[in-house]
Every structure is written in C-alpha cells, then in structure tokens.
Amino acid sequence: MGVKGRAPALCPNRLNPAGFCPIQIGPEPPIGPLAMNAPVTAPSVAEAPRYDFLSAEPRWQLAWEARGCFHVEDQPTDGKPKYYVLEMFPYPSGRIHMGHVRNYTLGDVVARYKRARGYAVMHPMGWDAFGLPAENAARERGVHPARWTWDNIATMRGELKRMGLSLDWQREFATCDAAYYGHQQKLFLDLLRAGLAERRESWVNWDPVDGTVLANEQVIDGRGWRSGAVVEKKLLSQWFLKITDYAEELLAALDGLDRWPERVRLMQANWIGRSEGARLRFALDAPAGGIDGVEVYTTRPDTLFGMSFLAIAPEHPLAAAVAANSAGAAAFVAECRSMGTSEAAIETTEKKGFDTGLRVRHPFIEGATYPVWIANFVLMEYGTGAIFGCPAHDQRDLDFARKYALPVPPVVLPAGQDSAGFAIADKAFDGTGTMINSGFLDGLTAPDAAKPAAIAALEKLGVGQGVVNWRLRDWGVSRQRYWGCPIPVIHCDACGAVPVPDADLPVRLPDDVTFDAPGNPLDHHPTWKHVACPRCGQPARRETDTFDTFVDSSWYFARFCSPRSDAPMDRGAVDHWLPVDQYIGGIEHAILHLLYARFFTRALTRTGHAGVDEPFAGLFTQGMVTHESYRAADGAWLSPDEVEKRPDGTAVQLGSGAAVTIGRSEKMSKSKRNTVDPGAIIARFGADTARWFVLSDNPPDRDMEWTDAGAAGAFRFIQRLFRHVESRPAGGALPDSFGQPARDLRRATHRAIAAVTEALEDFTFNVAVARIHEFANAIAEAERAPPSADLDWARGEALDTLARLVSPMMPHLAEEMFATLHPDADRLLAEQPWPVADPALAAAERVTIAVQVMGKLRGAVDVAVGADEATVLAAAIAEPNVARALEGKRVVKRIYVPGRIVNFVIAG
C-alpha cells in the first residue's frame, strides 16, 4: 500500500534521516496518484493531505528501530537516572482494542517524555499468554491453545508496532513460553522452601459438568458460567500462597504509596479488611461427636450479655458431627452446600437455620445456656466459622432471631433513650451507647470502654483473648486447567507431595492433548502424569493442576529487567530497575493483580531474588473507552460501520436507510457491537491520529467516548501542523533585536514549553493538547504578520519547539516536522532533549488587571508588568465603567493583588 507516485523510495541508508527527502512538494503531481492510492474508505478530508502518514509512519518506525533508540541494557553504565515505565501487559485475545491503544499511548507519552528529559527509560512489552480463552478456542474450533495464542501474539505485535510505541522489543516474552514459566516454577519451589506456599484442603465452587473449579466471578446466579450447571461446594486439596502472612504489612505499606490513586489504596485496605475483636470459646453443655466447645470471633465482645443463640457455618466440623447422627441436620447441610456463592445468590438467599438441639454455656453468666444453630449466613472462611448471635445489635442476627422467634435482649442503650421502655423493633442498634443488662459492664460506654473491659474479663477467665482478624484469605493458586504453568510437584504415596528437583525444571506442558472430554486435559493425558518419585523412585503422579494466571502477572515486571537471564531474574538488574516508576492500567485490576504483585514482590525479596518490597512506586489508572451503541428496528445491535450519522443527530442504517436507535455511550463490547477496530483507524488516519485523539478528549483517568468526528479532528490538526512547517521561512542568523510580533511569538513559545511540561508531569494530557492548540494558534497569528527577519527566526524557533512538544504524543509527525526543519541534520528527534523554557522570554510585558467594585467585575485595565500600586489604582479609578460605579461612593478599602485584581470596597 505504498504511495509510489509521490513518496520517494526509502533512502538506502536508513540511519540518515536527512536522506529521507521526507515529502516532495512542487514537482510531484499533488493530487492524482495519491487519490488513486488512498484507501477507498478515506474521508474526504484525506484527499489532499500534505503529510503522508502512510509512508512516514513505517519509515520512522524503521529509523527508530535501526538506531536502537528505545533499547536499554539490563545493567546500564551510562550514569543516567533510570525510569521504568510499564503498562499492564496484554492478554493475546486476538486483536488490540481501543483500551489497549489508550493504555499504551499513555505509557508511551510518559516514556518518550522522560527519555527526552534525560532518563534511561525502560519501556518493555510482553504477553500475559496463559488463560481460559485459549482452551475455549481449542474446544470450539479445534485449534491448539498454543497455536491460537502464538498466532494472536504475532497479529497483536504487528498492530502494536504500527502504533509507533517506543518499546524495547528486545525484552519481549510470553508467559506461556517455558523460558518464562520454568522460572516461575523455580520461584514457587523457593516459596515452598520459605514456608510461603502450602497444600491444604479448602472449599471451592465446583462445576460438576465441566469438572472444574470456578472462581467466584465465574459463578453466575449459582450456575457455572459456561456449563450452566448448578455449582456445588466441594472440599479439594489445593496449593495456597500465604499472602495472609503479609496482611499487616500490605495494609501498613499502603500509606507509603503516595503516587497511587487514593481510591485504589482504599479498595485494597477494604479488601485486606483488618478488624479488632475477640476470639472466645463457648463450652458445650454436653459434648457432641467428641467436640466439647465452639470457638467464636466477634468484633463486639461488649455485647456478650445480649447473646441469644450461637450459630455455626454449614461446613463447620461441629455441623458435620451433628449431621452424622441427624438426618434433618444432614439435609440442611446438604442444602446449603448446593447453594451458590455468587453475590446475587447471597443477596437473594433468605437466612435459614437448623437447631442442633445442642446448648452452650455463657462465659459470664453462671448457669445460662443458649441453643446452637447451623446457619446458612455464617461463613466458614471468615473468623472461626462460628458466631454468637446478638440480635439487638446486629441486623443479620436480628433477622435470624425474628424468623425463629429467638429472644432479643438489648444491652446497649442509645443516648437520650430511657432504659425502661427500650426495645428493639425491626432495626438492630449498632451505634454508640451505654451498657445495660450487662452485669459488670453496666454503665460503660459501648463500644469504646465496654469492649476492652469485656476482653479483659475474657482473658482473666482464660476463655478468650483480644485478636486482630483479617478479611484477606490465602491465595488459592491451583486451577484444573491445561493452558497454564504446571505446578512443579510430584505426588508419591510414600513420600507425599515432593517438589520437582530444580534440575528437572521446567516441567513442560505436553503438546499432545485433547479437549473432547470435560475436565483437565492434563489429567486425561495417557502418560504425562506418570513419573517416578524423585525421592524414592517409586511410581508417582505429577500434579496436574496449573497455576492461576495471576501468578504469571505477579512477577513479569521483574523478569523484564533481565528477560534472557538463566535465573528468574538477575539481582543486579532488578536492583537497578525496580520498582516500576510509573505503572499504567485499568482500574479493574485495582485489587487482585496489584495486591498479588505486592505480595509476590515481598516474597521475591524474602527468597533473595529481589530487594524491594513495593513493585510499583507510581500507579495511574485509566478510564475506559466507550462508544455509542446502535440498534436496528428489530432490536439487533449494529456496528458503527453499518450506521451513518446524520447532521441532525439521528442515524440510519447504511444501505437500507432504515432508522437506527442510538443508545448511550458505554464500554466497547462485542455483544453490543459498539467497537471500533484500532487497526482500521490506523490504516485510515494513521497512528498519530489515534494517539492524539485518545489523549485530547478528556483527562486520562476518566472514561472517554470514541467518536468519528473526534478522530477526524485529530487528523485535521496533524495536517495543519505540518502545513505550518512546510510554509516556514528560510532560517537565518539570530537577530540582534526582536520586534513586537516576534517577541509575542517567542513569549508564546516559551509559555507553551512551560505549560506543556507541567501538564505532562501532572498526567493531564488533555491540557497539554489544549496548550499545543493555543501554541499553534499563536504560530498562525505570526504567519499573518508582515514578514521580517526577526519574525522569521522566531517562527523557526517556534516550529522546532512545536515538533519537540508534540513528539511524545505524535512521534511520527514530530520526526517528519523535525526532519523538514533540519534537512541537513543527521539526527532523530527521538534522541533530542526536551526544550527548556526561558522565564525571561515567557514573561509578559503588559498585564490586564481586572477591576471589581464590591466584588463585582466592572472593568479591566492594561498596565505594564512592573507598574506600582499607585499607578494601577489610578488607572483602575480612571476606567470609565469603574468610575461610574464609584461615582458618589466612598471607598473604604482597596484590595490590590499584583498582576491579578483590584477590588474597591465602598461604604454603605
């Protein structure tokens, strides 16, 4: 798809940009050949572009690559300060989408800007390549997951390269490559040795049709998201990483992440969920199945005198013991087990219980006993899996008590209430109050004073103690999947779970697998799992589970520092490059990925692989890319390509002209068909257009709407900038003095440098774009002024500056501008420094001061910058409109803010 008639052939020496002869004007025919070669879908605005992105973009991409502009060493010795920019690496789903374009453009702006500021910038790219979609493709289309994945990677790599990202492609890797996941196996074995990984039984969501464990997010309305089968709870032996060992640290260290968004830190803090309370033991009146007591966790031990019942989770050992001898209990437990754990299921599920007939003794009240219920709302995973019910002061307990007609004794009296008539109706009271009906706690303030008093009493009696409890649970990493990193363990009947010796790593996935049966193909494989025990040599079985793919993404940023190392990472390289200075990605990873990576980094440091605790010093979370959705009269979703927007805001179906309903702008999704293919946009308008538009529309942390009009506007602006460069005057020597138009232009130039720099530092790229628009307007104004040598020189300075300022955002155009401005230079703009603003040149000569009377704007005066207060006030009073407002009034106070405002306060 060349533009042969117009663009010159590539200069043989690609390293010499001066030899590019970038754009031929004059002798070449301006319209004909281009029009013939333009894409058929090109908009009319593209019919006569002066800047030919079709030839320029690939040409500059080759030039950058040939010169190795974006490559850095694992352990550089050039003495430059380091800067590690990373965007969340993509899952190779098939093609890139607009979310990728936005994400990688944001990162590239940072990378190119920091590089120009003199940093050695590491900006790598790789592939989060394991995952379920590859297996789905295998089942649905018979493609091998590896084939599917590697093909997608090839496609998406090409698309990313066409975006002109300043990536160090020499660092590329895919997590599905044994050269990566083998090291992950080694890391796991190190974690195992350090006591940070262990195998234990746990309850999981089990899909009986697919024969696999489901994550909570994969359970929809109590059914498996793929099979639609009713999900069961099942006890399975699984591998866990002990993230809870770091709960305290992961929470405390959030305070130090001052370059993270506040809301991400809050979400993590909530997820870790620290609470303070007490653990205490209730003795059973009579033992059952060898169990003589129940341990309970509570955050409100002060309300113990308000106890009405004790409830245990259906999975609690005592429930099992009771069920062994009670058909009713067994049936209830079975019913709970078949219940989904999804949010929807939980929300709609009524509180239900089963009275075991057992009773427990109260720790404080001699002789008092309470019934023990099995209750569906008690979670085995949180606390101890048992609670004491205090219905007066806990809404869930109250709902339960009302359903089963259990007593509701109040023990905390709200301020201003009289204890005589106080009773709980249908709303539990969980606020601050005064203790009543509570023996030795009576009169204390609850919970502040009463809670420690209750804990002290429990400790004195030896039945409980104050504890800190965490919501965070250990990270279950076992998945019954083929397309993941094999867990490097061998199960031996005699020796138990034996780690694969380091020398035998990597444990490779077998290629010859079938997907025709449900369940895990690794488990079905005829030979793969049958191995000798590394310890005793007897026949043994390989672990056929693979790691959760979140493990793969928990250390990839460290691997990027030394991607070809024989070890998981080189200590020198990670010590140099970590932490990531700027990490950029979607808010959807605010909790799991970022928390796992923070934990894993600590684990890497504990096992000697790295030396930092926090992987990401700075985090930026971008918004989504949205688009209008369209529906035909029959309700079918229509893609934007099938719809024509009318000037009056309505839309019709292309071809038929049938009316189309325009829906609100929402996240691009395949189901709503409101997606726009970045590849098509880049082919039609160029990468710089796509980059400029995703940056210009709004602040990057908010959702942005993709519109054709916006993209076309970005395209027009690119053409406009290049026209300014083409019509530049010949350069000359630095003049001795500058006239007014030249001084104005130089002021605009140096103000633009300062303003764009500030906006880039602030991540307000939309403001940087606006400042560049203003700067372009100033250049256009200078072009209209009468020509003069000093103005010509100032225009040259402005255009050179303009090229540099747009270079992080539109790097191809910037190179083309730079090469055109400096046709003899053997330099790439990508290697040029960022411009520096001269405050003296940026300073204003005159300034407009607003004049208010009683805070209302009445006029404005134009004064010299250095004018003293008396001069400014005199000018202000003289301003006709101000004078009129002050006429006959007595000024009692004059406010003067230099350079800004005058305000006269008048009497009466």
Place this chain on the structure above:
RNA sequence: GCGGGCGUGGCGGAAUGGUAGACGCAGCGGACUCAAAAUCCGCCGUCCUCACGGACAUGUCGGUUCGAGUCCGACCGCCCGCACCA
C-alpha cells in the same frame, strides 16, 4: 449497609480563593470556488437592550471572605468499589 468519587454551555472539558467557560467538537455567518470538499476569517451560556451596558449563571440551600466553581455545613442527583466479613 459500608467506603469512595463526581455534578460547570448543545457536547468533551479548562480554571495556585482573584476577569468562569481556556482549548477542542458540534452549530451559525462570511471569504475562496462554476459548485462542492478542503482551507481561511468571524460569531457562539441565558435574559433585557438598537447600542453602551446591565441582570442572572458552575446541582440546591446556607456559611466563611473584599472576593467562592474552588474552602466549610446540610441536602438532592448520578456513578463506582466492597458486602450475610460477625
């Protein structure tokens, strides 16, 4: 229920307590053109006024201040995250 965020023209948005609406999109008018596109110039919050100018205006109500989109309080609306977490 708990936690957080956000309300500014037709739209996206800008604004260290100091001329609200920068900049862009859309729209309107004009120039160029046989015509259209492209390009260039101008207008563009609402109301009153021929105009000069004035009044109103940043979700609502109140407060602090010479001065509030910005700070404080209450309320309304929308969005997001977490959630039988004891």
